[in-house]
Amino acid sequence: MKNKLLLPLILLISQALYSQRVYTLEDDQTYTDSLIQLIKTTRIDSVKGITGFRLADLYRRSKKNELADEQLAIANKIAPKYPFLKDVGVYYNSTKYLSKGDIENFEKQLSLANTTLKKYTTKEAYALRAYIVRNLSIIQQIHNNEKEAMRMLIEEAMPLAKKSGDYEVLSGLYKSVGIIFMNNEEREKADDYLKSAKEYIEKASRSSYTYKETKAEIYIIDAENLCHIGRLTEAKKSLDAAYAILKNYPKSNMNGGYYFSEGYYFYKVKQYENALKSYDKGIANTTLFQDIYSANRLKFAKYPVLKAMNRYEDVKNILVNLIEDKSSFAIDEKRYSLELADAYEKLGDIKNAYKYKSRYIVLSDSLNEEASKDKITALEAKFNKVENEAKIAQLEAQRERDKLIAENNKLYYGLLVAISVVLLLLVIFLWNNSKNQKKIAVEHAKNYAQNLQSLKDQKEIEVMQAMIKGEEEERKRIARDLHDGIGSMLSSLKMRFMKVNSASETVNLNEIESMNTLLNNSITELRQVSYNLIPESLLKLGLEHALSDLCHMLKTDDIHIDFHANNIKEDIPESIQITIYRIVQELLNNALKHSKSSEILVDCSQNQSVFFITIEDNGIGFDLEKMNEFNGQGLKNLKNRVELLNGKIEIDSSHERGTAFNIELSI
Structure with missing residues (x-):
């Protein structure tokens, strides 16, 4: 969508020397006072006249229309005595049409002022004409004639500004061309002109009372365009340049x-x-x-x-x-409706999503219809003359046509009967064809439903097989933990008991302490195996406490695990809590085994029926393209658990940033 850089007309034709400026630093009082003082003290009528014109425009900019009209009247009395003032007055008096919204007369007076001032070759006349042409160019943009607007700026206004030697005027013109390219999404071309605008404003005279405003606006627009083309470092510099000015004018x-x-x-x-x-x-x-x-x-x-x-x-x-x-344009309302439909769809409100999608379609059709009406009006105007001439020719040939009509009536009737028969046969054919197409469509729908169900069943089988395989692997792991850990410690304990029984009645205290340590280790190992099967804190205290305990249990002196929870409800079904717990457990185990990280962030949150899991580490990362080549069951089990909850998973990994897993589950 094009950015609305060009606002309504009263905002468009602004920031020109001798004319209204809508965007201002509100620092004109000193300049206004100097103009008033000059009018009071000068004895030269020509100076008093030009100063009165400028003061009138300053008042009009501040919406002090009575004061503006008063100064304009005084200047108009003086102007007839001096040819240049009289011709310049045409431009100054045109601004009253702009304040009334009379664009047609404003445009006429601007054109008249430009023509009248052509006889003058002073720098001031060139500068004023450059601004006049610039305003005429903006009016062309309002009329959607951007090609002509561009021509006027480049071929007329810029040469005039260069003759005037006023770099501030020239910078403003380059900015205007840049804005036209921005509105047409030609950002690279806009960048060339905005770059020139920055160069010229840096060369401009800083004594001008509009200098700071012109410079700030150029850098603001340049920053926006640079962001669009991705040159963010340069954009920040332009923002800083604008802020250096605006920080002293917080109310501007x-x-x-x-x-x-x-x-x-x-x-x-x-x-x-x-x-x-x-x-x-x-x-x-x-x-x-x-x-x-x-x-x-x-x-x-x-x-x-x-x-x-x-x-x-x-x-x-x-x-x-x-x-x-109600102030929104139709084209904007169309865009809003499309994006609102998408938002409602994301929120699961299908009814309102459909409502605003329909509204978007209606607005699109309406805009297309207006464009079509404009084209039809142009065509009617173009061919009106031809139609009038054709009517005269028709009257002259009427007599000949009457004869031909009488002779050809029989032929027409026969042809009409033949056409009717053909149309009847065509209707019958289309009706039969429509019936066949409906049958084919029904069969296609059935086949599609069957194929969809078949794929769904196949996917469920694959998930179940993967889950069974995962359970088998879990059983093997538990058996291995029992055999290698608890089993070996109990065997050792048994041998020590046998040794004690076969020994003398006096039992060594160190031996008893050693057996007690073995027994405690066996109990600890048994608790760990039991916790891996199903954590007791999950059953008693809920998911948030279980996840917090898990993170606390797994962190070490070398690896810090930071856990955050937000709005996790206690009414999540137990089976889903266990699945979520296993997902987090699997991701943490993977990070501890493979990432070589020193910090791990675990963030879990819930928004109504959606559960979010984010796990990030600052480790070495891995190549996402080679992820399918991994042989372990960890990631496969993780994906299966996510699919069981109709979730989705996003993975971001690099050697510089580490690895981040973002999971969204439907609970």
Whole structure:
């Protein structure tokens, strides 16, 4: 979706010298006072006139329209005495149409001002004409004529700005071209022009009262574009350059745009919480200034961040709020509806998912219909003249046609009968064909259902076989533990008892202590085997305590295991608790055996009927492409247990970052 860099018209034609600036640092009072003082003290009418025009625009920017009209009236009285002032006044007086929303007359006055000022070759005239052409270019963008808008900027405005020698004007024009490329998703081309915009603004005069605002906006837009093309280090530098200006103006309405770019940067570097904080700051700023369109843009920017965090309930709330906002454009509402349908689907609300998917389709059809109407209107205008000429020719040929109609009536009737017969036969054929197709479709549906059931049964058999095989391996392991561990210790204990019985009546205390140690070790080993079979804490205290005990039991001096639990319910069925416990146990055993890590993080949480398991280590990792070549049963048993709970597993491993298992289970 194209970013709404071009807002409604009152926001578009802004930030121009001698015209309204919507985004401002709110630091104009000193400049305004200097203009008022100059008007009061100067005795030169021409200076008083041009200063009055500029002061009128400053007042209009601040929505002080009465003061603006008052200064404009004073300047208009002086202007007729001086040809340049009179011609410049055409431009200054055009702004009153913009404030009223009369775009048609505003465009006419801009064109007139540009034509009138062509006779002047001063730098000031070139700079003013460059701004006028820039505003005309923006109007072309509103009319969806971006090709003409681009031509006007490059072929007309930029040469004028270069003649004026005003680098700030030139930087603003390069920024405007960059924005057009951004709106058309041509980000690399936009980068070339924004790079030039940065170069020119650094060369510009810092004495201009609009310099800081122009520079801040260029770097804000540049940061957003650099994030889009993945050059995040450069994007951060542009953000820092903008912040160096804006940090001294915390109440400026330019902060909304800055926080949008900052939030997008944090999203690209996956610092999701910071991204949300930046977007919320931007929303607060734009809401303060009643900038509804920018606020909605910031709200929608939160959507991919929340989606990446799997916070679909928050995603749903944001999109519902945006759709209910009556100021949204139809094309935006269409996008909101599609994403909201996806959010409801993720939340399991199929009814609302279907509702908003249908709404998306209706909006798409409506937009296509409007486009079609525009094309039809253009075609009608194009061919109106041809149709009128055709009517004259029709009247002249009417008499000849009447004769031909009379002669050909018989032929037409015969042809009509033949066509009717053919159509009847065609309908019969299509009806029979439709019946056959329905039968074939029914058979295909049956075959599909049978194949699906067969695959399902086969998968269940495979899972059961794997589980049986795993149980057999577990039995072998338990037998081995009993034989090699407890069995050997009990045999040794038996031999010592026999030795004591056959010895003299005096029993060595060291021998008794040794037998007591063997007996304690046997009991400990037996408890360990029993715990591996089914942990007592799981049955008595629940899953969270059992997992905590497991992590505590397995950690060593060399390996630290950090366990976190969030909202784990106590009403999970016992069989599912055991399966979850075995999954965590298997992953920890694998990490302890193979990862060579020093730290292991275990995070378990529950969200309604979904259970999340995340286990990360800082070990050596392994090659995911060779995972299928592993011979052990561990990962196979793990996958089978996850499949039994209709879950899914994601594995991320590298030699630099270690290994992370992310598991989502349906309980």
